[in-house]
Amino acid sequence: xxxxxxxxxxxxxxxxxxxxxxxxxxxxxxxxxxxxxxxxxxxxxxxxxxxxxxxxxxxxxxxxxxxxxxxxxxxxxxxxxxxxxxxxxxxxxxxxxxxxxxxxxxxxxxxxxxxxxxxxxxxxxxxxxxxxxxxxxxxxxxxxxxxxxxxxxxxxxxxxxxxxxxxxxxxxxxxx
Numbered sequence: 001x002x003x004x005x006x007x008x009x010x011x012x013x014x015x016x017x018x019x020x021x022x023x024x025x026x027x028x029x030x031x032x033x034x035x036x037x038x039x040x041x042x043x044x045x046x047x048x049x050x051x052x053x054x055x056x057x058x059x060x061x062x063x064x065x066x067x068x069x070x071x072x073x074x075x076x077x078x079x080x081x082x083x084x085x086x087x088x089x090x091x092x093x094x095x096x097x098x099x100x101x102x103x104x105x106x107x108x109x110x111x112x113x114x115x116x117x118x119x120x121x122x123x124x125x126x127x128x129x130x131x132x133x134x135x136x137x138x139x140x141x142x143x144x145x146x147x148x149x150x151x152x153x154x155x156x157x158x159x160x161x162x163x164x165x166x167x168x169x170x171x172x173x174x175x176x
Contacts, residue, residue: 017074018042018169019050019109021125022058023118031116032061034138034162038113039065039073039088041166050109052101053077053093055086058115063088076101076108103127110176111169112136117144129155134172136165 020038022031039062042049049066051059053075063073067088075089080096095101102124106112112128112135114121122144128135129152137144137158148156157168 016045016047016111016173017050017109018045018047019105019112019124019128020058020062020115021052021105021112021121022062022115023121024052024054024056024059026118027057027061027116030139031058035059035061035115036065036068037162038062038115038138038165039067039071040069041162042066043069043071045166045170048072048074050074050076050105051086051089052105052120053086053089054084060086060088062115074108076105099123106131106133109133110173113138113165113169117141126151134169134176136168138162138165 020035022035035058039049043066049062049071051062053059063086066073073089074091075085076093077095078098078101082092082094085092099120102120106124106127112133114125114137125135125148135156139160140158145158159165
C-alpha cells in the first residue's frame with residue numbers, strides 16, 4: 001500500500017489526537033481561557049486531547065476544559081516520577097525526557113494547536129511543520145505568522161476563533 005494511502009487509512013481508523021501546545025509559565029489569563037475553550041472544543045469533537053501534562057498554564061487549562069466535558073486527556077510528562085500532573089489528565093505518560101518529549105507530543109498528534117508562544121511551543125510548531133502536521137496558532141501573532149507561513153504555507157494556519165480552528169483541523173485531517 002503506498003505511504004499516502006496508509007497514512008489516510010490510519011487516520012480514518014484510529015482515534016484523532018489533537019495536541020494543544022503552549023507555555024506553562026507566564027501565560028496570560030486570556031491564553032488560559034482560550035486553552036480551556038479549545039480543550040472543550042476538542043472533547044466535543046470526540047477527539048483525544050494531548051498536552052505536555054504539567055499542572056501549569058496552557059497545559060492545565062486545556063486539560064481542565066476537555067475533562068469538564070468528559071474528554072480523554074493524554075499528558076506527556078517531562079519528568080520521571082509522574083507526580084506533577086495537570087488536573088484533567090486521564091492518561092499520564094511518564095517519559096523522564098524533559099523537553100525532548102516535545103517530539104513525542106508532536107509525532108503522537110494528528111494536528112497541533114499552539115496556544116500562546118514560548119520557546120518550547122515554538123520548538124513544537126517547528127517539529128510539527130517538519131513532520132507535515134497541520135498547525136494552528138492562536139491567538140493571532142503577525143510576526144510568528146509571517147515566519148511560519150514562509151516555512152510551511154500549506155500546513156500553517158492562524159486564527160483567533162475556536163470554531164474556525166476546529167473547522168480547519170477537521171478539513172486538514174480529512175484531506176491528509
